[in-house]
Amino acid sequence: MAAAFAAKQAISTAASSAMRGVQDEFSSASRAFGISSQPSSASTTIDWQNYNYPPFLRIVHYDLSELPSHVASIVWLINFSFILTVVICVVNFFNTIIIAAGGGSGVWVVYSILNLVLFPTAAGYTFYKGYKGLAATSPSAVRTFMWCQGILCVLYLLFSILPAGAFNGWARFSWFKHYNMSKGMKNYWVFVIIVESILYTANFIIAGVNLLKVHNFNPYHSAQAMSGGFV
Known part of the structure; x- marks a missing residue:
């Protein structure tokens, strides 16, 4: 025994x-x-404390490789609108300096500097709310994005038309010829109006597409997009 x-x-x-x-x-x-016995979620796989964007400034975290493809494609376009806003404002700043030196109003340079500070900041905030809202499935962030992107969408349309201040919208053609400038400078200004108006028009369209995509976004299309809870 x-x-x-x-x-x-x-x-x-x-x-x-x-x-x-x-x-x-x-x-x-x-x-x-990379498999966990605990329920997976975007908030546990995305390192939000890894501040890596924008380059050099490193204010927020941004990494498309951490997102499912259907989420990443939307976030990429939202970020593209932000980048395009920065590009437009930088281009406008240098163009405004040249135009002011060639006979335009010097105060436009001040307006352009203000635009360079305000609008990229607003577009960057909007981008991050959209990114965070989709990646972390946060309805509050998505709502904020929708409001901000909607406002920017309207502004981009106005900026593509307005001739006021440093904005070189399509309507600038109606009165820029009254400035005492050389023919070469006026030709340059025509080029500037066309380029900046097209860029703002393009951003208006992109912002509209972003609104539509986020409005129709289904967070349950992929379980990988879940964050484990709503914020």
């Missing part, structure tokens, strides 16, 4: 050890392949 009991204990101990070994191996393999 003693021998049988000892054998039974030995078998039980061996079985327990084997089970622990299998569990350890499974855990190691799971970690190696």
Whole structure:
């Protein structure tokens, strides 16, 4: 009897050890392949504390590789609108300096500087709210994005038309000729009006597409887009 009991204990101990070994191996393999025994979520896979964007400033975290493809495509276009806003404002700043030096109003340079500070900041905030809202499935962030993007969408349309201040919208053609400038400078201004108006018109269209895409976005299209809760 003693021998049988000892054998039974030995078998039980061996079985327990084997089970622990299998569990350890499974855990190691799971970690190696990025699999967790806990429910996965975007908030646990996205390192929001890794501030890496915009380049050099590094104010927020941004990494498309952490997102499912259908989410990443929308976020990419939202970010593109932000980048285009920065490009337009930078281009306008240099163009305004040249035009002011060629006979335009010097106060336009001040307006252009204000635009360079305000609008990229607003577009950057809008982009991040859209990114955070989609990546972390945050309805509050999405609502903020929709309001901000809607306002910017209207502004981009106005900026593509208005001739006021530093804006070189299509309507600038109606009165820029009254400035005392050389023919070469006026030709340059025509070029500036066309380029900046087209860029703002393009951004108006992109912002509108962003609104439509986010409005129609289904967060349950992919479980990988979930954050484990609404914010």
